[in-house]
Amino acid sequence: MCAIFGIVGEYDEAKAKHALGLLSHRGPDYCGITQTNNLFFAHQRLSILDENSRSHQPLKHKNILLSFNGEIYNFKELKKELSSEFEFKTQSDSEVIIAAYLKWGVNFVSHLRGMFAIALMDNETLYLFRDRLGKKPLFFMSGESFIFASEIKALTPFLNKVKMNEDALMSYLSFLTPTAPNTFFQGINKLASGEYLVLKNGVYEVKRYFDLLDARPNLIKNKDEALHTLESLLRESITMRLDADQPMASLLSGGIDSATINSYAKESGVNLQTYTLGYKNFAKYDERANAKETADFLGLSNIDVEISQSDFIDASDKVLETLDEPLNDPASVPLYLLFDKIKQDGYKVVLSGEGSDELFLGYRQYFEFLDINQMSKLSNKNWLKKYFRSNYSQNREWEYYKRIFDDTLLFRTSGETFTDLQKNALMKRNVKDGQALKYLKNHRDRFEASAHTDESIWYSYIDLNHFQAEQFLTKLDRVSMAHSIESRTPFLDHKLASAIFSIDPKLRYEDGVTKSLLKQIMKPRLNEKILNRKKKGFSNPYMEYLVDSKRLALIKEVNTQTGMFKTKELDELISSASTGGFKQHIWGLYVLSVWIKKWML
DSSP: OEEEEEEESOOOHHHHHHHHHTTGGGOBTEEEEEEETTEEEEEEEOOSSOOSGGGOSSEEETTEEEEEEEEETTHHHHHHHHTTTSOOOOSSSHHHHHHHHHHHGGGGGGGOOEEEEEEEEETTEEEEEEOTTOOSOOEEEESSSEEEESSGGGTGGGOSSOOBOHHHHHHHHHHSSOOTTOOSBTTOEEOOTTEEEEEETTEEEEEEOOOGGGSOTTSBOOHHHHHHHHHHHHHHHHHHTTOOSSOEEEEOOSSHHHHHHHHHHHHTTOOOEEEEEEETTOGGGOOHHHHHHHHHHHTOOEEEEEEOHHHHHHHHHHHHHHHSSOOOOTTHHHHHHHHHHHHHTTOOEEEOOTTHHHHHTOOHHHHHHHHHHGGGGOSOOHHHHHHHHHSOOSOHHHHHHHHHHHTOOOOOOTTOOSOHHHHHHHBSSOOOTTGGGGGTHHHHHHHHHSSOOOHHHHHHHHIIIIIIIIIIHHHHHHHHHTTTOEEEOGGGOHHHHHHHHTBOTHHHHTTOOTTHHHHHHHTTTSOHHHHTOOOOTTOOOHHHHHHHHTTTHHHHHHHHHHOOBOHHHHHHHHHGGGGTTTHHHHHHHHHHHHHHHHHTO
């Protein structure tokens, strides 16, 4: 895991090196730079495989330069396939990328299995690739010169003036984080998962090279065949990610996802050191007891990390600084503290369970939406449409039924926070109902143009592309890399994900049980208590901490200067925090206020 950075065009050397230095936490083991008059091409290395200096980047082969962040898990197989046509000089996965490019051109990326952000310069043409499911970030800006980087913080020094991107703001309020290609910094964009960029003669074009919807639906209709196929791919995915030349650990909650990873790791002969979070004086959020039961059952050594209110508050400013832009996920703070302990213990690689919920339908709300969606089949809905329109409610269910009777899109990611009507009520601007749909339009258009028709596939598709890629994976990447730790997510293997998209969708939900297929796969390996334990997620007492520490006052302070929100409505929203209402909304406003105070005031 590393950082990539580059400038194509004129540049100031001191400024470029300063910007590169802002990424040193991502790769503290080595800094490599290749320079010419109109090219600054750089890399910060975190050594995981082949620590020898021969694998330092940028790698150069004839007219090709490579700067790569990530891991290619099938590089040994590719190396064997390509060895008759390319003379390999290292044991790293980076060199395989160059060899693959020489053989297959830009289509080389379809042969890679792993996570990656790749910058490849071929003579005067630059190619940027972000992995299929968005595990590794890649940002860019285009002006007099073209600049790219692994994190936004390395691009902000090149902005003449910081201006807030309105589309980033509005999509953030709706969906927890800006939808691609938006960032909060006007002029800085991000590649979406499965996309690549080509820069030639000063002009760039963004294209898509991978889409989960390309998986043919209903290829597997038999449940036993589906279970066999998915079990084989899951086992393979986890096993592939156990390869490293550095010490490796795993996160452990009380749930099935982390238990699955550690069960297969143990079967492969790897006993991972595991880590669990707990919260002082907040037992209802604490998973230590459940994690201990899992650790005891699997025979794992597990370390508890307890967080107090002062720990959370003291770390929160540092975490929000690390994220670069607003991201509405309060779990980023305790996760940061957990990685702090993991780093202290000397680990450089960590396995985590992201993606299981989206692929195996682990959120109960998926089933609720499937149920509500049945109402769309009513042939006489006009009276109900008028009734809901004339009886406004802040209640979520009211919004969902209104959408059904309006014949508009029901499910808009599991991370939907402020609805358009809620934004209209709160903000000092006119927000039309349905406005946020434009941020999901490209995804919805692709879904409707595909061969997939089951709405549960839409739920997984949009959540993997936004809720997972732009929120959870962004959080995981930033807080782990802030500690120079590589995070690996075995459930988010593109072959496993594509296989799930190719089975009969009803097999995932017909029995009404969350993660039904995963539970059946793991039944021979885990006990009933672990399999059926109620999901806690990464819940934590963030709102209790904010209320008690008086941090919420910042929202009003910033709003007094910006006038973005209506005072009365904002006061009413914030007052609900003490009773636990609208917690996600309020945290989102707090995070936004921190960013605005730093960059706009």
